[in-house]
Amino acid sequence: MDDVARDKEATKANLLEAALDEFAEYGIAGARVDRIAAKAGCNKAMIYAYFGSKEGLFTELLKIQIDRVVRDVPITPDDLPGYAGRLFDAYQEEPRLLRLAAYHRLENGFESVPEPEAEAYRHKVEAVAQAQADGRITAAFDATDLLDLVVHMSILAFSTPNANRDLVVRSVERLVAE
Template sequence: MVRDREATKAKLLEAALTEFATHGIAGARVDRIAAEAGCNKAMIYAYFGSKEGLFDEVLKIQLAQVIEAVPITPDDLPGYAGRLFDTYQRQPELLRLAGYHRLENGFEATNKAEADHHAEKIAAVAEAQREGLLTTDFEAEELLDLVVHLSILAFSTPVATRELVVKAVTRLLS
């Protein structure tokens, strides 16, 4: 039987997303991932090198999806925060994965593309500040981090709503 490499990788990534979001990096088991994907666990090592390599790939894909789906809008940071909030509501696994990544690796970016994208967002906020569109009470990176962290409020409290996030970012900017 000829194995379809891309289909196998896709099954492993899908199974790994659930496993890592549920159990974290340390608690995830490659045997469960392989069983869920209908594969031999040796395929994980063949395609991703290690359990950590698989985790990194899963997180990279999830981050890329958010970056693609929610471009920064420095002239409408409350709307940006609201769209991020909506995305995190639809994809709660991403916040869990990011949390596990931070527990294991601190605040280090998962890859160069993520670091570059973060730098681009900071530059966009800084440009909007120079143009007088945004408050200069905070450095560009501080302001961006505040907006992003307000958008993940639902991850830490059940009272958070999209409206609360948008209102909080609006007040932050006033």
């Protein structure tokens, strides 16, 4: 890889890291490209050159973060309590992801789901449904509803002061024991 390509990739990485902080703090509407560029140590024109717009930068950033969680925390339908616990850990390790997702929904509407998130969700629902069909986990809930409950339990501690990882895992254990 030549120096120009290395510089381009380094600049993009710096912009994405600076944007993660900025968007998590201020949302899409409140984020400022001049602050992102300054923190990344480059000209704000680079944002437009690499991402097309502030919204394009946000979209790319959200896709990268969703892909990271999907890769690092794969669905385990045979162990939904463990999956909920690992999601909880991932969100605790990188709480900015939850803020990005919240800002996306607040500013784009609750019906607007980024395609990487929608695709990952479809895959997870299919995995849960297959485990239910095989009799490996409870079929007392629709696969979509069960996945929603598990995922929302993993987020619970971020909106409920007395919730913690143990509560999340125990709650999902009781849920799938139905």
